């Protein structure tokens with residue numbers, strides 16, 4: 123079509139007026155939003171990927187916090203997929219129930235085996251014992267997958283929570299994960315001479331974080347910093363592990379680890395677990411209001427969505443769209459799952475958060491204006 127004829131045709135194209143009246147920036151943002159939504163949904167349902175990066179059939183998996191909530195749901199899903207599973211937590215009665223449930227869920231009842239180890243993972247020596255016992259139980263072979271799910275949240279306002287309880291949350295959240303990772307990686311990365319190398323499949327170390335590592339919510343100061351520390355540990359390890367994976371490629375010539383290793387971290391939103399019921403009891407009303415956008419998921423859904431993302435080979439994993447937006451605004455220098463998807467997500471999130479950041483602060487301000495100091499406020 124001759125482009126000069128176009129203006130004269132405009133009246134006849136008047137049905138397009140609403141589109142022409144829309145500014146290019148609105149059109150651009152809409153196109154971006156549509157692309158990101160389509161991309162995220164497609165990825166969530168597994169389109170565009172064929173190879174499974176997380177095969178667990180016949181493998182041995184250690185799950186900390188495997189007796190309840192998300193950890194238990196992960197244990198059951200992996201048992202169904204054919205893994206041998208060791209659940210670790212403190213309370214033996216709950217561990218025994220989880221083992222019984224895994225036996226019932228097992229994909230192949232004759233070949234799979236299940237075990238439990240009771241340990242308080244805030245103690246690094248206990249984590250060393252867990253990995254040693256798991257290896258002995260697995261006929262001397264180190265576990266193939268270690269998934270850290272242990273932990274719970276005790277919300278409260280910073281000044282109301284005694285300082286020793288802040289430290290305890292760091293122990294329960296950060297140190298259970300860091301101790302487990304330390305014991306695991308010391309085992310996995312031990313040098314093996316070329317003569318001792320066998321065909322060992324890739325190993326996976328998985329942390330369970332929270333989208334609160336990305337976005338602050340008032341009332342979570344005992345918890346969010348510990349989760350943010352896990353995210354930082356995960357990012358640092360994902361880089362450091364490349365040195366060992368590089369050395370592994372030379373295993374026929376020189377000492378190297380027995381297998382290459384991949385690090386992953388899951389960032390759930392709320393999970394309808396016993397831990398969640400517990401935290402609701404002490405959670406400030408303001409915190410509940412600020413996290414209204416969160417629609418908690420069942421442990422089973424969180425487990426399934428996380429496992430699918432691991433199968434696609436993702437690194438930082440969110441379990442629903444709002445979680446992905448929260449990640450997008452805070453992605454910073456973390457490794458991407460996909461250059462295009464994560465870049466578009468980052469742009470979209472940063473536009474969305476221009477409004478979210480002042481909104482959260484205004485809600486907190488208006489809460490104080492209306493209700494005054496919280497009843498739990500300490501006397502000076």
Ligand SMILES: NC(=O)C1=CN([C@@H]2O[C@H](COP(=O)(O)OP(=O)(O)OC[C@H]3O[C@@H](n4cnc5c(N)ncnc54)[C@H](OP(=O)(O)O)[C@@H]3O)[C@@H](O)[C@H]2O)C=CC1
Pocket residue numbers: 186187188189190191192193210211212213214216241242243244270271272273274275294298330331332333389390391392393394395396397398421
């Ligand atoms: N619930 C939620 O809304 C969210 C939770 N998360 C995170 O997901 C993970 C699972 O949470 P959730 O499903 O609520 O879990 P639950 O609180 O329901 O269960 C926690 C598990 O961790 C174990 N555990 C706790 N402390 C220790 C310890 N010191 N040593 C060993 N085991 C321990 C518990 O067993 P025992 O007490 O017998 O030791 C239990 O098996 C946690 O890391 C949590 O921070 C992330 C986002 C949201």
Ligand SMILES: CCCCCCCCCCCCCCCC(=O)[C@@H](N)CO
Pocket residue numbers: 274275332333334337339390391392393398401412413414415416444447448474478
């Ligand atoms: C369109 C995008 C808008 C984004 C708005 C941001 C809203 C914040 C939602 C906070 C969600 C917190 C979930 C994690 C909970 C958790 O880890 C605890 N329950 C601990 O157990």
